Amino acid sequence: MPLTQRHTDYHCHILPGLDDGPSDMNVSLEMAHLFASAGYHEVYCTPHAIKGMFDASTEDVLQVRNSLQQKLEKNGIAIKLLVGREYYLDEFLLNLIQQPMLLEGTTCIMIEIPANTSVDLVKETLFAVKRRGYTPLIAHPERCQLLEMPDHPPHSRGRFKRWLSGGAEQNIDTEPGNDLLHYLKLLGCQFQANLGSINGQYGNRVKASALNFQKNGIYTHSGTDAHSPESLKTILGIT
Numbered sequence: 001m002p003l004t005q006r007h008t009d010y011h012c013h014i015l016p017g018l019d020d021g022p023s024d025m026n027v028s029l030e031m032a033h034l035f036a037s038a039g040y041h042e043v044y045c046t047p048h049a050i051k052g053m054f055d056a057s058t059e060d061v062l063q064v065r066n067s068l069q070q071k072l073e074k075n076g077i078a079i080k081l082l083v084g085r086e087y088y089l090d091e092f093l094l095n096l097i098q099q100p101m102l103l104e105g106t107t108c109i110m111i112e113i114p115a116n117t118s119v120d121l122v123k124e125t126l127f128a129v130k131r132r133g134y135t136p137l138i139a140h141p142e143r144c145q146l147l148e149m150p151d152h153p154p155h156s157r158g159r160f161k162r163w164l165s166g167g168a169e170q171n172i173d174t175e176p177g178n179d180l181l182h183y184l185k186l187l188g189c190q191f192q193a194n195l196g197s198i199n200g201q202y203g204n205r206v207k208a209s210a211l212n213f214q215k216n217g218i219y220t221h222s223g224t225d226a227h228s229p230e231s232l233k234t235i236l237g238i239t
Contacts, residue, residue, distance in 0.1 A: 013046065035079050107135045108190060137190045137221060191221070
């Protein structure tokens, strides 16, 4: 996936008043104008979904998206807004996604993996998500230390069990490197690059990790993960 092909942003906090993104509609309009000037056609609105912190309902997200889309059309900004959520992987996630908001038009559910969670919880949760018929799309994996790929992976292999239909088990060998990352790849997860990571916005360690993901063909989607006009200008290189 060429990260320079800027037509669709799959991860953006452009909707106002729902999370730590814009506080009002005018700020969202400014972000949309920046997207249009950079050549984007579509933006996925993916507000955070974290129990007890960002609890906007599906109806809230759709209502705010529709209001912003009407504002864009009124102001002649040719950006199509699509909806989704950025779900936080914790012990509450599986209950939270009884009726998840998928990335519109896809089977993908965007999930953020916190660095302080356990490998077992990640595996068990994403396996359950996959069993429900959804495709986990891992948000900015380069920022999660659990998924870091070494530049020179050790010459060793890991093993894990995959549960097949009917409850049968199958042992799978992973390639050298990060066993969790290979598990998620074989599970069928997809991976979203943050353009700001590639540009060094999150520091040298994250940039190196992002370039490693890109070199190894891990990424399937890209996005800005922008929360404000200022952050979007930095990500897109707009002065």
